[in-house]
Amino acid sequence: MLEDRTAAASHTPWPAAYPEGYAVVDVETTGLARDDRIVSAAVYQLDALGQVEDQWYTLVNPQRDPGPVWIHGLTSEVLADAPLFQDIAGEFAKRLDGRVLVAHNAAFDWSMIAREYARAGTAAPVRQRLCTIALSKELQLPLPNHKLESLAAHYGVVQQRAHHALDDARVLAEAFRPSLHLAAGAGLRLPLLACQPLTEWSDGPTAAPAYSARVGYQPSYRSSGTSGTWRASRKRPACPYPNPGRYVPGGQLKQGMRVAFSGDTSIDRELLEDRAVEAGLHVATSISRLTSVLVTNDPGSPTSKVVKAGSFGTPVIDEAAFVQLLSHVTPAEGGA
Numbered sequence: 001m002l003e004d005r006t007a008a009a010s011h012t013p014w015p016a017a018y019p020e021g022y023a024v025v026d027v028e029t030t031g032l033a034r035d036d037r038i039v040s041a042a043v044y045q046l047d048a049l050g051q052v053e054d055q056w057y058t059l060v061n062p063q064r065d066p067g068p069v070w071i072h073g074l075t076s077e078v079l080a081d082a083p084l085f086q087d088i089a090g091e092f093a094k095r096l097d098g099r100v101l102v103a104h105n106a107a108f109d110w111s112m113i114a115r116e117y118a119r120a121g122t123a124a125p126v127r128q129r130l131c132t133i134a135l136s137k138e139l140q141l142p143l144p145n146h147k148l149e150s151l152a153a154h155y156g157v158v159q160q161r162a163h164h165a166l167d168d169a170r171v172l173a174e175a176f177r178p179s180l181h182l183a184a185g186a187g188l189r190l191p192l193l194a195c196q197p198l199t200e201w202s203d204g205p206t207a208a209p210a211y212s213a214r215v216g217y218q219p220s221y222r223s224s225g226t227s228g229t230w231r232a233s234r235k236r237p238a239c240p241y242p243n244p245g246r247y248v249p250g251g252q253l254k255q256g257m258r259v260a261f262s263g264d265t266s267i268d269r270e271l272l273e274d275r276a277v278e279a280g281l282h283v284a285t286s287i288s289r290l291t292s293v294l295v296t297n298d299p300g301s302p303t304s305k306v307v308k309a310g311s312f313g314t315p316v317i318d319e320a321a322f323v324q325l326l327s328h329v330t331p332a333e334g335g336a
């Protein structure tokens with residue numbers, strides 16, 4: 001285990017608001033699309049100070065092509081006798097229960113985990129997550145980029161098997177501990193985000209991929225290591241209605257209003273966006289002074305959209321209120 005060179009040699013009291021335990025997680029998957037599956041998962045359980053308490057690893061049979069074998073190394077033959085996700089869901093949940101989920105690009109790992117639990121007809125016992133990319137930015141670490149290998153190199157952590165879930169989780173656990181101590185020493189508020197289990201979701205139509213001669217070729221797979229986001233941008237037709245302005249709290253949504261989303265939603269994000277478009281709303285990918293309303297279940301989060309909404313005075317509502325308002329969207333004056 002990496003020696004803690006940042007150590008809590010400072011006499012700064014440990015922040016009372018910090019979590020009491022963490023679950024450092026890494027999952028390898030068949031790709032990044034909504035119908036992709038987990039092929040392996042690893043968890044390092046850490047105590048409040050970031051010390052390792054336990055570790056766990058499992059293969060998972062994805063019941064489909066394993067995807068980028070040249071990245072994770074897991075072939076169909078290797079995974080054939082692995083347990084299905086529903087068979088390991090309980091043990092996985094024990095490793096997560098009562099802890100903050102920590103991952104590198106945590107939005108991706110959590111989304112894949114939440115979708116697998118939704119398929120299994122249950123929910124993961126996770127209430128908050130922490131992304132080590134976001135933490136590195138908050139700490140202003142002098143990294144050339146936000147890849148895991150760069151964070152590892154910064155702290156002198158040696159990677160042994162990149163893209164192997166257990167080793168990636170180990171590397172992240174060792175790099176997270178000194179980051180956690182730096183944050184505590186500075187009295188920094190950790191960039192914690194709420195985790196929303198999926199209650200309504202869809203894998204969508206799955207077209208049979210045209211596999212090349214390379215084993216496991218999966219055209220939906222792309223790198224997600226640096227951006228802090230993994231959702232692909234979706235091209236939509238332009239909204240046919242002019243923007244009527246901001247949503248007035250207590251009032252109705254009007255066709256043409258610009259709606260932005262931040263954080264997790266219990267309804268699959270793409271489904272929710274599709275319903276907004278069908279109702280005549282403009283789905284925006286960012287916040288500006290023209291944004292009519294921000295929809296988020298975590299209004300206290302430090303995401304850029306929430307922060308910008310606060311600076312612009314943009315109205316903020318939660319998912320439940322938005323869904324209710326969607327059923328009575330006021331038609332635009334004069335039509336399309």
